[in-house]
Every structure is written in C-alpha cells, then in structure tokens.
Amino acid sequence: LALAIQNDRTFWIGDELNHNCIIRAMRIASVPRENKAIYAHNDLDQLKACIEKVPAGIDRVVVIFDGVFSMRGDTAPIARIHEVLAPHRERFADGLITVVDDSHGVGAFGATGRGTEEYAGERADVIVGTFGKAFGVNGGFVASSASLIEAVRQKSDTYIYTNPLSVADCAAAQVAVDITDSEEGRQRLRHLHARIAQFREGLASLGLESIEGPHPVVPLLVRDTQRTRDVVRGFFERGVLVVGLTFPVVPKGSETIRFQVNAAHTEPDIDHVLGILAELVR
Numbered sequence: 256l257a258l259a260i261q262n263d264r265t266f267w268i269g270d271e272l273n274h275n276c277i278i279r280a281m282r283i284a285s286v287p288r289e290n291k292a293i294y295a296h297n298d299l300d301q302l303k304a305c306i307e308k309v310p311a312g313i314d315r316v317v318v319i320f321d322g323v324f325s326m327r328g329d330t331a332p333i334a335r336i337h338e339v340l341a342p343h344r345e346r347f348a349d350g351l352i353t354v355v356d357d358s359h360g361v362g363a364f365g366a367t368g369r370g371t372e373e374y375a376g377e378r379a380d381v382i383v384g385t386f387g388k389a390f391g392v393n394g395g396f397v398a399s400s401a402s403l404i405e406a407v408r409q410k411s412d413t414y415i416y417t418n419p420l421s422v423a424d425c426a427a428a429q430v431a432v433d434i435t436d437s438e439e440g441r442q443r444l445r446h447l448h449a450r451i452a453q454f455r456e457g458l459a460s461l462g463l464e465s466i467e468g469p470h471p472v473v474p475l476l477v478r479d480t481q482r483t484r485d486v487v488r489g490f491f492e493r494g495v496l497v498v499g500l501t502f503p504v505v506p507k508g509s510e511t512i513r514f515q516v517n518a519a520h521t522e523p524d525i526d527h528v529l530g531i532l533a534e535l536v537r
C-alpha cells in the first residue's frame with residue numbers, strides 16, 4: 256500500500272505505537288523524515304497539531320494507525336480521529352485518507368467480527384489486515400476503493416514480484432471468513448466475548464493491573480523483567496503458554512504478559528488460568 260501511494264508530495268502521520276510492519280513499510284517506500292509525523296498513542300490533540308503543521312507543497316496526507324494495538328489490546332478511536340481530520344478534508348489536492356491496520360480486530364472484534372470499525376461505529380478509508388490471526392491461515396489483505404486496489408496491484412513491487420497466496424490458503428481464508436459471517440461465527444464470537452469478560456473480571460478481582468478494553472489481547476502489567484520471566488515460566492510448567500514482553504522489546508517498567516483469549520477456550524479453561532495467576536502473582 257505504501258509503495259502504491261507514496262510520492263514526494265505525500266505526508267504520513269502515524270500513532271507512536273503503530274505495529275512494526277507500518278514503520279517498515281514506510282522505510283521500504285523511502286518516505287523521507289520530513290514527510291512524516293508521529294503523535295503520542297491515541298493522543299488526538301497531538302494528531303490535530305500534526306495535521307495543522309503539514310507543510311506547504313503536500314498533495315496527499317495519510318493518517319495510519321493500528322485498529323487494535325497488538326501489545327496492549329486497546330483500540331484506535333476512529334470516529335474521533337475523523338472528527339479531528341474533518342476540517343482538513345478538502346485541503347489536499349490528492350486527498351486525506353485514513354488507513355487502519357486491523358490485523359487483530361477483523362474476525363475477533365465487534366458484535367459480528369467486523370473489527371475495530373464495527374466497534375468504533377466508523378469506517379476508515381483503507382483497511383489492511385492479516386488472515387493469520389482470527390482466520391488461522393496465512394497472508395493478508397488490503398480493502399479499499401477499486402482505484403486504490405488497482406494502484407496496489409500495478410505499483411507495489413513487493414506485491415508484484417512475489418508469489419501469490421497458495422490456492423489452499425485462499426480457500427481456507429474464504430471459508431474462515433464465511434464461518435465468521437454466519438450464525439455459527441456469531442455464536443463463537445459471543446462465546447469469545449463472554450470468556451474475555453470472565454478473564455478480565457478475574458484479573459480485576461485479583462487486584463491485577465491491565466489495560467481496559469474488550470479485546471481478546473489482555474495484557475497483565477507486571478512492570479519487572481525478572482518477575483515477568485518467572486511468571487511466564489510458571490505458566491509454561493503448568494501447561495499454559497503466555498507471552499512475556501520484557502526489555503528491550505518494551506521499555507523498563509512496562510514489562511507485560513500478553514494473554515490471548517480465543518474462541519476455543521472454555522469457562523473452566525479461564526478459571527484454570529485465573530487459578531494459576533492467583534498462585535503465581537501475589
């Protein structure tokens with residue numbers, strides 16, 4: 256996507272906690288430093304300042320953010336982002352577009368699994384995502400207007416000069432999308448959302464620190480590298496896989512254990528994990 260829309264009159268604005276693939280994409284597309292601005296995580300005052308300071312000579316602005324921030328499980332407030340951008344919509348000859356990377360949202364989030372847009376009640380102009388999470392396959396997608404997709408097909412050499420997804424992957428992704436968009440899928444989502452609520456309530460009643468949000472990514476803030484490692488090992492020894500994020504992946508003091516609840520987890524599974532937490536994290 257970045258290769259398709261980048262030129263020297265394009266300016267990019269992104270959330271500081273954007274996923275690494277967004278940062279890499281801008282490097283691959285050779286976006287110069289002076290054509291980029293970053294706002295503090297979900298800080299709409301800073302976003303407003305960034306858009307107001309876009310220099311003269313820019314024809315297109317791209318505002319890009321994760322839908323669900325993968326390390327934290329919190330979400331981009333798409334409707335409020337659009338409110339901040341609204342006064343600037345007509346300012347640029349080639350437009351002002353929002354792009355959401357909803358890799359963690361699509362398939363798992365929102366009442367029918369349509370992701371952060373459904374949760375926020377507002378659509379971005381472009382949505383990119385993966386089939387590798389909720390859908391359990393490989394590969395990913397860009398969804399937008401026909402003209403933008405055509406530009407991606409014609410101009411993105413990382414897309415053109417690589418093998419396409421295999422037929423089997425595409426077929427599996429299609430079936431996964433169909434299941435999500437069926438009564439069976441909605442039933443699984445209701446179950447998933449109930450398990451997330453159960454887990455979050457359990458964390459709260461144990462007095463443990465998390466980041467608010469209804470997403471399956473549930474962080475437990477441990478704030479100490481050694482303690483994080485000990486708890487992750489304790490879970491592993493008890494047959495539960497959880498992911499520790501320690502320095503230098505996250506700054507010192509932000510060490511976190513990332514739990515990911517999924518639709519296959521049962522009520523007793525969640526109670527089991529909460530029981531281990533009560534034992535390990537006191």
Ligand SMILES: Cc1ncc(COP(=O)(O)O)c(C=O)c1O
Nearest residue numbers: 274276321325356358385387394
């Ligand atoms: C926000 C976000 N974007 C992109 C990716 C990468 O997805 P893929 O491995 O399908 O490229 C991930 C997950 O690792 C992610 O969390």
